[in-house]
Amino acid sequence: MAKIEVSNIYKIFGSRPQRWLDAARDGISREELLARSGHTLGLRDISLSIEEGSIYVIMGLSGSGKSTLIRHFNRLIEPTAGHIRVEDVDVMSLGMRELEQFRQRKMSMVFQRFGLFPHRSVLDNAAYGLKVQGVARKERQQRAQHWLEQVGLAGYEKQYPHQLSGGMQQRVGLARALATDAEILLMDEAFSALDPLIRREMQDQLLQLQSQLNKTIVFITHDLDEALRLGNRIAILKGGELVQEGTPEDILLAPADDYVQAFLQDVNRSRVLNAVHACNEPALSLTTRSRPVHAVERMAAHGLRFTPVLDGKRLFGVLTRESADRALMEGARDVSRYVEAMASVPASAGLDEVLGRMLHSTAPLAVTDENDEFVGVLSRRKVVELIRPTLPIEGEEPVVVVPQRSAA
Amino acid sequence: MFPEIIPPRDLRAPIDAFVGNIVNEYSGLLRAVTQPLLDLLIWMDVLLRESPWWLVILAVAVLAWLASRRIILPLAVSGLMLLLGVLGLWDASMQTLSIMIVAVILSVLIGVPIGILMASFKWLRSIMLPVLDIMQTMPSFVYLIPVVMLFNLGKIAAIIATVVYAVPPVIRLTDLGIRLVDSEVLEASRAFGANRTKQLFGVQLPLALPNIMAGINQTTMMALAMVVIASMIGVRGLGYEVLQGINRLQVGRGLLAGLGIVILAIVFDRITQALGRRYQHQNKEL
Numbered sequence: 008m009a010k011i012e013v014s015n016i017y018k019i020f021g022s023r024p025q026r027w028l029d030a031a032r033d034g035i036s037r038e039e040l041l042a043r044s045g046h047t048l049g050l051r052d053i054s055l056s057i058e059e060g061s062i063y064v065i066m067g068l069s070g071s072g073k074s075t076l077i078r079h080f081n082r083l084i085e086p087t088a089g090h091i092r093v094e095d096v097d098v099m100s101l102g103m104r105e106l107e108q109f110r111q112r113k114m115s116m117v118f119q120r121f122g123l124f125p126h127r128s129v130l131d132n133a134a135y136g137l138k139v140q141g142v143a144r145k146e147r148q149q150r151a152q153h154w155l156e157q158v159g160l161a162g163y164e165k166q167y168p169h170q171l172s173g174g175m176q177q178r179v180g181l182a183r184a185l186a187t188d189a190e191i192l193l194m195d196e197a198f199s200a201l202d203p204l205i206r207r208e209m210q211d212q213l214l215q216l217q218s219q220l221n222k223t224i225v226f227i228t229h230d231l232d233e234a235l236r237l238g239n240r241i242a243i244l245k246g247g248e249l250v251q252e253g254t255p256e257d258i259l260l261a262p263a264d265d266y267v268q269a270f271l272q273d274v275n276r277s278r279v280l281n282a283v284h285a286c287n288e289p290a291l292s293l294t295t296r297s298r299p300v301h302a303v304e305r306m307a308a309h310g311l312r313f314t315p316v317l318d319g320k321r322l323f324g325v326l327t328r329e330s331a332d333r334a335l336m337e338g339a340r341d342v343s344r345y346v347e348a349m350a351s352v353p354a355s356a357g358l359d360e361v362l363g364r365m366l367h368s369t370a371p372l373a374v375t376d377e378n379d380e381f382v383g384v385l386s387r388r389k390v391v392e393l394i395r396p397t398l399p400i401e402g403e404e405p406v407v408v409v410p411q412r413s414a415a
Numbered sequence: 416m417f418p419e420i421i422p423p424r425d426l427r428a429p430i431d432a433f434v435g436n437i438v439n440e441y442s443g444l445l446r447a448v449t450q451p452l453l454d455l456l457i458w459m460d461v462l463l464r465e466s467p468w469w470l471v472i473l474a475v476a477v478l479a480w481l482a483s484r485r486i487i488l489p490l491a492v493s494g495l496m497l498l499l500g501v502l503g504l505w506d507a508s509m510q511t512l513s514i515m516i517v518a519v520i521l522s523v524l525i526g527v528p529i530g531i532l533m534a535s536f537k538w539l540r541s542i543m544l545p546v547l548d549i550m551q552t553m554p555s556f557v558y559l560i561p562v563v564m565l566f567n568l569g570k571i572a573a574i575i576a577t578v579v580y581a582v583p584p585v586i587r588l589t590d591l592g593i594r595l596v597d598s599e600v601l602e603a604s605r606a607f608g609a610n611r612t613k614q615l616f617g618v619q620l621p622l623a624l625p626n627i628m629a630g631i632n633q634t635t636m637m638a639l640a641m642v643v644i645a646s647m648i649g650v651r652g653l654g655y656e657v658l659q660g661i662n663r664l665q666v667g668r669g670l671l672a673g674l675g676i677v678i679l680a681i682v683f684d685r686i687t688q689a690l691g692r693r694y695q696h697q698n699k700e701l
Contacts, residue, residue, distance in 0.1 A: 083605060111608030122603030126621045136607040187607070 010059040010191065010223040011080060016089035017053075018075055018247075021046030024087045031087075037246055049075045050247045053089070057240075059190075062217060062224045064238030066231065066270075072247040073227045074119075077193050080225065081114045082106060093191065111140045115184035119196035121176045123168040123183075129155065130164035132179050136187035147186075154182040158212065174205035181209075185216070192224045199228065210236055231270050235259070235279040243267055255279055260393075277359035277394050282352050285361065285390045286374040286383035289315055295323050295343040299334035302342050306331060315373055315384060316346045322373050322381040325349035351375045354382055358394055365390060438564045449571050452517075456570045459513040468505060472496045475682065483689035492685065495678050504653065504675040511642050511652035511679060518574055518638045522582040523631060530589025530627075531615065540590065547583040555580050555644055568649035576648070577641045584633035592626025593619050628691030635683045639676060653679070 019027055019040075027035075027046050037048045050072045057063045067073045078084040079091060082098060091098040093113060101109055115136060123132050130148060131138075133155050137147035155161060158178040168176055177197060184192055198206045210233065217224060228234050234241050235255045242252045243266075251263035259279060262268045290309050293302055293316045306314055306328055316323045324346035334345040351373040352361055364372060365387060372385040463471060475496055476489040483489075499508045533540040559576050566572040596619050604618045620627075646654030653675045660669025 081606060083602060107608040107610055109608070110606060114606075116603070116606040118599050118603055120597075120599050122597075122599040124600060124603075124618060124622075135604070139604075139607050139609045139613060183607075193606075 009056040010094060011055070011057040011225070012090075012092040013056075013079065014054045014090045015052055016050050016076070016079055016091070017087045018049035018072070018079070018084065019046050019087045020049050028088055048247050050079075050086075053244075053247075053249050055242055055249070055252070057223060057225060059223050060221045061239040062226055062237050064226045064228060064234040064241045065244060066228055066234045066241055067244035068229055070246075071244040073229075073244050074195055075247075076244065077195050077225055077227050080191075080193060081110050081116065111136065111187065113189055114191040114193055115187050115189040116193040116195065117177070117180045117184045117197040119199055121168070121173075121180045121200075123176055123179055125168055127167075128164065129160065129166050129168065129171070129179050132168065133182040133186050135183055136189075140187065151182065151186050154186045155179070157185070157216070158182045172205075173201050174209065177201060177209060178212075181213075185220075190222060192222050194224060194226045196227050196229070198233065199230070206233070213237065231274045235274065243270070256284065260284065275359075277357055277362065280358050280393050281354065282356045282358070282361050282374045282385060283354040283376075283382060285358060285386055285393055286354075287386045287389070289384050292317055292381075293326060293342060294318065295346070296341045299331060299339055299342055299345075302326060302331045303328075303335050313371055315349060315371075315381065316342065317381055320380040322349060322351055322375055322379075325371060325373075349373050352385065353377070358390060361385065361390055362394065434561050434564065438561075442565050445565055446571075449566065452521075452574065453571055456514065456517050456574060459517055460510060460570075463509040463513045464506060468500055471509070475686075479686050479689070482686045482693070484693070485689075488685060488689055492682050495682055499675055499678055502671055502675065504656070504672065507651070507653045507656050507672065508675055508679060510650075511639075511654065511676070514570065514574060514577070514642070514645070514650060514652065515635065515638055515679070515683070518577040518581060518641075519631065519635050521574065521578050522585055522634045522638070525578065526582045526585030526630070526634070527589050527627065530586045530630075531593060531620075533586065533590040534593035534619075543586070547586060550579055551583050555641065559644070559648060563648055570650055572648050573645035573650040577638050577645055580641050581634045581638040584637065585627070585630035588626045588630030588633070589623065592623030592630075595626065596622045625691050625695040628687060628694060632684060632687040632691060635687060636680060639680045639683065642676060 017028060017031055018024075019031060021027070021044065024046060027040060027044050030040065030044075031048055031051055035043075035048075040046055040048050053072075053076060055063075055065075065073045065076060075084055079086050079089075080093070080098075082091070082101075086099075089099075093109075096109065096113075098106075098109065124135065127135070130151055134142075134147040134151035137150060142150075152164065155164060158181050160175060160178050160182065163171065163175065168179065171179065177200075180197070184194075198209050201209060213224075214237065226234075226237055228237075235258075238255055240252065240254055241258055243250045243258070243263075245266050251258060251267050256279075258267065259271065259274075259276060262271055291305055291311060291314050293305075293314055295316060295318050297316070302314075306312075311328070313325050313327045316326050323343075325348075326342055326346050330345040330347065331342065334342050339345065349372075350364070350368070350370060352364060352375075354374050354376045361372070365385070374382040374385055376382050472493050476493045479489040479492040480486075499505055529543065533543050555576055558579060559572070562572045562575050566575070600622065601614060601618055604614050609617060642650075642652060642654035643657050644654070646652065646658045653672050656672030657669050657676070660666065660672060
């Protein structure tokens with residue numbers, strides 16, 4: 008069952024949002040709504056289902072409604088219409104007190120500009136959630152201390168936030184969020200204010216913590232690289248609407264529209280996509296016990312210069328046309344002695360690594376999975392297509408992508 | 416000449432009648448209600464004037480040290496207080512000081528909650544802002560008349576006039592300070608499930624404190640400015656000395672008493688400012 012389930016969320020900002028709800032349902036455009044009523048359409052008909060233990064990334068440019076959406080999960084912002092469920096709790100039905108309880112126990116949040124309390128020490132900041140819960144001073148300091156150590160801030164307890172660097176401040180924010188042991192972590196552009204190196208470090212740390220803690224994390228970002236790196240699933244918002252939702256590969260390989268495509272322009276695809284995306288199911292594969300005559304016939308039929316040879320499910324090597332002919336002439340019983348070694352890359356190898364191997368030798372490359380089983384043969388053409396999808400490739404219609412950056 | 420549309424007498428008469436009516440009907444009640452305040456004023460007056468002078472100076476010096484945590488301020492403040500005594504203004508200064516302290520305490524007790532409410536309710540702010548403008552610009556004599564009618568000449572009337580005149584800065588700056596609290600910090604406390612009380616006392620007030628302290632500082636300065644006027648309705652103290660200097664054309668008397676007011680102002684100002692700076696420093700922006 009999904010950990011967080013939101014359905015048909017609408018959010019209209021303005022003095023009388025309910026009046027314009029029907030218009031929003033009927034698909035009035037953002038601009039028209041603003042011109043006619045002075046109301047801003049924040050979110051339109053958003054439905055998401057977030058699995059337990061996953062990192063779910065919500066992505067979009069500024070103004071796309073992503074920060075508004077994440078604040079609906081703990082009702083820091085009230086939806087104009089729609090349902091929010093967390094496990095079996097209907098969040099919309101909670102009263103004031105229950106909602107406070109719910110925020111204390113179920114969800115914690117990390118903020119873009121950290122949101123630390125400047126008048127409290129690092130330790131007291133980290134212990135804040137526990138303090139609100141009413142945990143006794145000694146215990147909450149102990150637990151806060153533990154989490155500060157986890158994020159690598161041991162020794163800074165007595166400092167004040169302004170004495171720390173940005174990355175360290177956000178670590179305090181992270182420790183504060185983790186200290187309450189909430190199962191759900193909401194991260195609103197948590198790493199966007201940090202410089203690239205620190206950001207990368209924080210991403211690694213988050214992934215490492217997540218592998219131990221297995222929380223449900225909702226992560227907001229405007230950076231696709233970050234989204235692809237962290238996300239088990241990604242939702243892309245544009246102008247308050249959900250444009251595409253899926254796994255990182257889904258989005259990279261089949262962008263839903265120009266907006267998503269424009270996002271993909273800047274991304275370092277070779278780091279996200281890996282060898283398995285660029286391999287071809289071989290038209291033909293032989294086994295070590297294939298007879299030479301059979302091999303030659305089949306290769307001729309398919310017009311192949313070489314074909315992989317398997318031993319069971321594992322890669323044995325490659326048989327070239329010449330070797331097959333030689334085997335036939337020498338009257339060998341099977342092709343096994345004529346098979347040459349074939350280089351292989353693991354399925355999980357990034358395309359950048361694959362590209363390096365391809366440039367070093369023109370020999371065919373096989374792709375094998377984690378059990379060393381044969382997956383396919385790497386297609387040089389596919390590698391190039393995946394890395395530079397906009398590059399016109401000989402014999403194909405050039406794919407033209409106009410980068411669009413609407414300021415919506 | 417602008418044509419006379421309503422005779423001035425017709426406008427004034429109902430107001431006079433209204434106030435007269437209140438005085439007749441309610442002055443007894445109002446006096447009973449304000450009796451505790453009067454007791455407080457008298458207690459403070461006795462406390463400051465009966466205490467040995469060195470004890471008062473020591474107390475002020477300790478306050479100065481608590482506010483600044485430096486040795487210079489207590490020394491300077493003690494020196495100034497000694498100067499008051501040397502100039503022969505000790506008793507008058509203590510009378511003024513006692514009224515000042517009560518006026519500032521009252522202003523804070525009234526001003527801070529109003530400021531908090533203004534920051535949370537937009538409609539209240541739109542009502543209060545013009546009211547504050549009126550309080551600050553209306554010549555104080557105008558409201559001294561009904562206040563004196565209600566409470567007679569004396570300390571109560573003086574303290575009410577002083578508070579009316581001095582409370583606006585602390586209200587304004589409390590309101591401003593709370594509205595200036597970083598929205599993300601406040602949001603963080605909401606996200607962790609803090610209720611209104613915890614948000615107010617745990618986040619908003621501590622972060623607004625530098626501004627509130629600046630407001631209190633302004634309020635003390637304005638209250639001091641009021642002492643001369645308050646002396647006209649029968650409050651003794653430094654203001655009364657100034658008034659006598661005017662009445663008797665004694666420049667020296669007036670000047671020295673004026674100097675006393677300035678000295679008290681400096682003492683108050685430096686202590687509250689030092690306190691404000693310490694909070695400011697603690698809250699230094701991220």
